[in-house]
Amino acid sequence: MAKIVVLGAGISGHVAASHLRRKLPKEHQVMVVSPNSNYQWIPSNIWVGIGRMKSKQILFPLAPLYKKKHIGFKQAKAVTFHPEGDVTENKPYVLVEGVVGDSKGKQEKVTYDYLINATGPKLNFEATEGLIPGTNSTYSVCTYTHADHAWEGLSALIADMKKGKKAKILIGTGHAKATCQGAAFEYILNVEQELRRHKVRDMAEVTWISNEYQLGDFGMDGMLLSYGDMTMKSHEMVEMIFEDRDIKWILGAGVQKIENGIAHYENLDGEKKSETYDFAMLIPSFSGHGFKAFDKNNKDITDKLFKGFMIVDANYSPKPYEEWSVQDWPETYQNPSYKNIFAPGIAFAPPHSISKPRKSKNGTEIFPAPPRTGMPSGITAKLVADNIIDTIKSGKEQLHHKGSMGNMGAACIASAGFGMTSGSGVSITTYPIVPDYEKYPKTQGRQLGKTFGEIGLAGHWLKLALHYAFIYKAKMKPFWWLIPE
Amino acid sequence: MTQRISKYQRLKMMNPILQFFRFIYLSIKILIVVAGGHGGTRNIKSSTSSS
Numbered sequence: 001m002a003k004i005v006v007l008g009a010g011i012s013g014h015v016a017a018s019h020l021r022r023k024l025p026k027e028h029q030v031m032v033v034s035p036n037s038n039y040q041w042i043p044s045n046i047w048v049g050i051g052r053m054k055s056k057q058i059l060f061p062l063a064p065l066y067k068k069k070h071i072g073f074k075q076a077k078a079v080t081f082h083p084e085g086d087v088t089e090n091k092p093y094v095l096v097e098g099v100v101g102d103s104k105g106k107q108e109k110v111t112y113d114y115l116i117n118a119t120g121p122k123l124n125f126e127a128t129e130g131l132i133p134g135t136n137s138t139y140s141v142c143t144y145t146h147a148d149h150a151w152e153g154l155s156a157l158i159a160d161m162k163k164g165k166k167a168k169i170l171i172g173t174g175h176a177k178a179t180c181q182g183a184a185f186e187y188i189l190n191v192e193q194e195l196r197r198h199k200v201r202d203m204a205e206v207t208w209i210s211n212e213y214q215l216g217d218f219g220m221d222g223m224l225l226s227y228g229d230m231t232m233k234s235h236e237m238v239e240m241i242f243e244d245r246d247i248k249w250i251l252g253a254g255v256q257k258i259e260n261g262i263a264h265y266e267n268l269d270g271e272k273k274s275e276t277y278d279f280a281m282l283i284p285s286f287s288g289h290g291f292k293a294f295d296k297n298n299k300d301i302t303d304k305l306f307k308g309f310m311i312v313d314a315n316y317s318p319k320p321y322e323e324w325s326v327q328d329w330p331e332t333y334q335n336p337s338y339k340n341i342f343a344p345g346i347a348f349a350p351p352h353s354i355s356k357p358r359k360s361k362n363g364t365e366i367f368p369a370p371p372r373t374g375m376p377s378g379i380t381a382k383l384v385a386d387n388i389i390d391t392i393k394s395g396k397e398q399l400h401h402k403g404s405m406g407n408m409g410a411a412c413i414a415s416a417g418f419g420m421t422s423g424s425g426v427s428i429t430t431y432p433i434v435p436d437y438e439k440y441p442k443t444q445g446r447q448l449g450k451t452f453g454e455i456g457l458a459g460h461w462l463k464l465a466l467h468y469a470f471i472y473k474a475k476m477k478p479f480w481w482l483i484p485e
Numbered sequence: 486m487t488q489r490i491s492k493y494q495r496l497k498m499m500n501p502i503l504q505f506f507r508f509i510y511l512s513i514k515i516l517i518v519v520a521g522g523h524g525g526t527r528n529i530k531s532s533t534s535s536s
Contacts, residue, residue, distance in 0.1 A: 244489040331525040379523060402525035409518040421501060427511055429518045436526070450518045455490075456498035458507035462515070484520040 002028045002392045005094065005112035007078050009034035009062055011042070011374045012345025013118030015381040015485060018476055021071050023389045031072035033110060035099045037061055039474055040144050043374055044467050046186045048147035049281070050194045051155055052418040055144035058467075060475060069476055075100050078119065079107060081293040081305055083338040092340070114388050117310050117343040118381060121286035124175070130258030131174045131284060137261050138174070138280045141187055150281055154191065157279045161200035167278040169195075170263060172209035174282030176254025179219045179369040181210055184283050185238070185426075186414045191281075192245050193417030193424070208242065208249040209263065209275060209282075211366050213358055215239050215249060218412070219368035221355045223430055224444040226452040234428070237453050241416070241426065250275065252358070254366040255282060270361030286346070286369065301337075310343035311335055314351040324352050326406030326436040326445075332399045333384050339397060342388070344380035346372045354434055374470075375410045376433060378485030379403050406434040409450060413463040416455070425459020428452070 004024075006017045009032050020030045038059040047053035066073040076096040083092045091111040098106045123142050125131050133140040139150035161167055171188040173181060188208055195201040208215075216222050216234030223234045242249055252268035263282070264274045288308040295301045305311060312335060315328040328351040335341040354370045383401035390398035409431035416424040429452055435445020443451075473483040490498070497503055 240489040243487040326526050329526065331527065375519060383523075403523040404526045406526040408523035409521065411515045411519050413515075422499075424498065427515070429515055431518055452514075454507070454511060456507060457501065457504040458511055461504070461508050462511055465512075484516070 002113040003111065004028070004030050004114045004116065004388060005110055006030070006032045006116045006118060007034070007094065008118035008120055008345075008347070009036060009039060010118065010120050010345070010377070012120065012347070012377040012381040013116065014039055014474055015378045016116050016118060016344065016385045017071050018069075018474075019382050019385040019481070020389065021069055022481060023385075024392065026070060028392060029072060031074065031110070032062070032066060033074045033076050033078065033094070033096055034062070035075065035077040037063065037075055037100070039065075041467060041471050041474065042142075043463070045141045045144055045147040046183065046190055046415055047418055048144055049139075049141040049150040049154070049187060050190045050418065051151040052194075055148055058471070059144055060471070065475060074098075074110065076103065076108075078289075078291060081291055082109075083115075083293065083301075083305070083341060084296040085111075086294070086296055086298060092338070113340060115341045116381070116384060116388075117341065117347045118345050119289055120346045121309075122289045123284050124287040125284045127285045127287070128175045128255055128258060128282075131255070131282060136258050137278060138258055138282055140284065141183060141281060142180075142283065153279055154194075158195070158198050158200055161195075161203040162198070165203065167204045168276055169204055169206045170209055170275055170277035170280040170282070171206070172250075172253075172282060173211050173368070174255045174258070174263075175285035176211050176256070176266070176364060176366045177369050178211055178283050178285045179371045180283045180286070181212060181218045181368060182371065182373065182412050182414060184208075184210070184281065185218070186416070187281055188247060189241070189245070189414070189416040189424075189426070190418060192247060197422075206245075206247045207275065207277075208247055209253050209255065209265070210249070210251055211254055211368055213252055213268070213356070213367065215242065215251065217355055217368060219353075219355055219371040220430065220433065221435060222444075223428075223446055223451055224448065225428065226448050227454070231448060232453075234453070237426075241455070252366055254360070254364055258282075266360055266362065266364055266366070268358060268360050268366055288349070304337040305335060305341070307349040309349035310341075310347050311337075312343050312348040314349070316349070316351050321356060326404070326432070326434050326438070328352065329404045329406045329434050331402040331404045332387060333380055334387075334399065342384040344384045345377035372405075373410060373412065375485060376405055376408060379408060382485050404434070406432050406436050408433055413459055413466060415460060415463050417460065419460070421457070423460030424455065424457060425461075425463050427454045427459040427462060
């Protein structure tokens with residue numbers, strides 16, 4: 001009998017646990033450890049943040065589902081990793097701490113045969129002074145509670161605008177090395193559409209602020225894409241959308257400090273500037289959770305497991321940007337020191353950024369960190385689960401399932417406004433996610449045709465269809481596994 | 486404000502009948518890109534497989 005422990009119940013952790021349970025006989029134990037009681041479909045937070053969806057529409061409680069499906073569930077947070085056990089415990093374990101009820105604050109050892117670390121990122125708001133969701137007129141849409149607060153702030157501002165107040169709205173990234181520009185891009189377009197719907201668009205100045213060097217970088221160094229009969233660069237497409245919607249933009253901006261209604265930032269020219277606002281939604285930087293790891297004798301071995309995020313089968317040797325290769329990116333998400341530990345989704349340490357690193361004249365690094373959205377998170381979680389299943393069934397290590405972000409496509413269906421007949425979406429697919437300049441030297445590392453963009457009402461329907469499909473899948477309803485990650 | 490998307494383009498983008506066919510087309514195209522398989526990059530001949 002094998003025991004597989006999954007840390008985290010986000011997209012990655014939940015996908016891994018679901019596939020493990022479906023494919024493994026019942027004598028093997030699957031256990032999920034997560035501090036969250038609910039599963040949330042994060043891509044729909046955008047619509048919660050504009051008041052067009054309630055948070056209860058994008059979440060469901062995990063405990064009843066896991067009980068029904070015979071998946072163990074512990075509502076707790078990981079504290080330390082002990083991949084060799086310790087002097088009293090022979091098996092590897094994770095020390096976890098309960099977060100609710102009688103077990104709150106109580107620590108226990110959760111042993112495992114295989115460990116999937118799907119803890120995702122820490123939303124590192126502290127890295128930017130004053131960036132606290134719900135204070136200083138700044139908000140976030142990173143969680144459903146943050147999105148609820150954002151809608152409270154936005155709806156109050158819309159009410160003020162209806163009374164004649166002129167307002168400045170600032171949306172983008174809240175740190176020099178933040179990622180997830182796609183979420184901010186969706187939010188700014190949705191907010192702009194809502195302002196028009198409430199007939200207050202002319203009362204607002206809407207501005208995009210981002211650490212990207214060019215619009216449409218999205219942490220992926222931008223892309224050359226097919227758009228209708230044309231081939232255009234992603235920055236040209238985003239520029240077209242922003243100009244058409246009268247959205248201003250500030251680029252190469254590393255936000256360093258937030259005061260009530262003022263965002264202070266440094267740009268790539270080294271200038272220290274500030275931008276005032278009445279409402280801001282700024283995505284924080286992501287970081288690892290700061291976990292520690294110890295060997296059997298309680299010696300600190302954190303550097304064997306973590307490099308901020310978890311170390312996996314990537315090439316982490318430092319080298320100049322010109323020497324970066326698609327082969328540096330991991331394929332199996334297995335920790336090289338402890339072969340029974342895996343880190344899919346956002347939990348693994350990327351070997352380097354995808355966007356070209358840039359520094360301001362003062363030496364401040366200002367460029368997006370690599371994005372790892374829902375789709376690659378789900379795909380990498382499933383391949384990790386499949387390798388563990390094959391290993392358990394065959395009795396020897398099997399790593400046949402591979403999925404490098406350099407040989408994987410992703411779709412980003414960015415909502416550009418909500419409404420069955422008035423909505424819009426910007427559908428972008430990218431193949432591969434990490435550009436392969438050797439394979440596609442003439443098209444900026446990506447395959448044209450499979451990398452394309454499209455704007456229109458169909459994009460909104462598609463995003464809405466994905467919302468319902470993926471919540472159906474996450475609830476493990478009949479034939480859920482037929483829906484691809 | 487600069488009108489970068491013409492009225493005709495906008496009409497096409499928001500026409501429910503045209504967009505219904507775009508929805509079907511996009512769904513299939515995205516499925517091909519995303520579910521079309523993935524693999525490694527270090528030994529492409531032996532490792533390309535979908536999981």
